[in-house]
């Protein structure tokens with residue numbers, strides 16, 4: 084009879100920011116964190132809310148976005164486990180730099196600013212991971228700025244799809260995103276994003292299935308986005 088052993092790991096498994104912690108410190112972090120659940124469509128927080136906690140996403144997906152005075156949204160990123168969000172306002176002791184909405188049902192752990200700061204002061208090695216995470220955010224912002232200057236809209240749509248496809252080497256990659264969400268991420272009107280998607284579909288690089296996009300040729304999208312071959 085097959086005996087199933089429990090999966091190794093805990094609620095922080097895979098979370099880079101906490102990777103270097105001693106097991107007992109990890110357990111203290113987990114004990115101090117508050118479990119949260121968010122339904123699809125629920126806001127986790129809104130831009131300019133006080134930054135009270137670091138959120139470790141365990142399941143689901145969250146869109147980080149800014150809203151223009153006209154109500155138009157620009158999606159800055161889609162966060163998936165084991166990523167964290169909410170680190171910026173914790174570190175500069177300010178308000179939320181963007182809003183966040185669950186785009187799938189989510190479970191998460193929320194670590195209060197006080198608990199996070201105590202952790203940093205008693206385990207300064209954690210600052211290596213914090214700096215890496217901030218470095219990653221700055222790098223992403225630099226790249227997004229350059230894309231807005233150097234890429235046309237179809238190029239930005241292609242790049243957004245490549246980023247969402249992640250590291251997967253599968254021949255077909257399903258992206259759970261409708262075309263308005265894609266337009267909010269690529270920074271274009273829905274109509275022009277639809278045109279770009281239609282043109283990619285006619286070349287056989289992807290197909291749309293209701294509210295999802297199935298990418299069938301990542302290499303072609305990478306070339307259209309001016310990215311190096313893998």
Ligand SMILES: Nc1ncnc2c1ncn2[C@@H]1O[C@@H]2COP(=O)(O)O[C@H]2[C@H]1O
Nearest residue numbers: 147159160168169170171172179180181
């Ligand atoms: N441009 C961005 N790209 C990716 N994530 C971001 C961006 N801006 C803000 N965030 C994340 O969204 C969070 C919004 O709240 P915070 O400012 O606390 O912390 C922020 C980061 O975790």
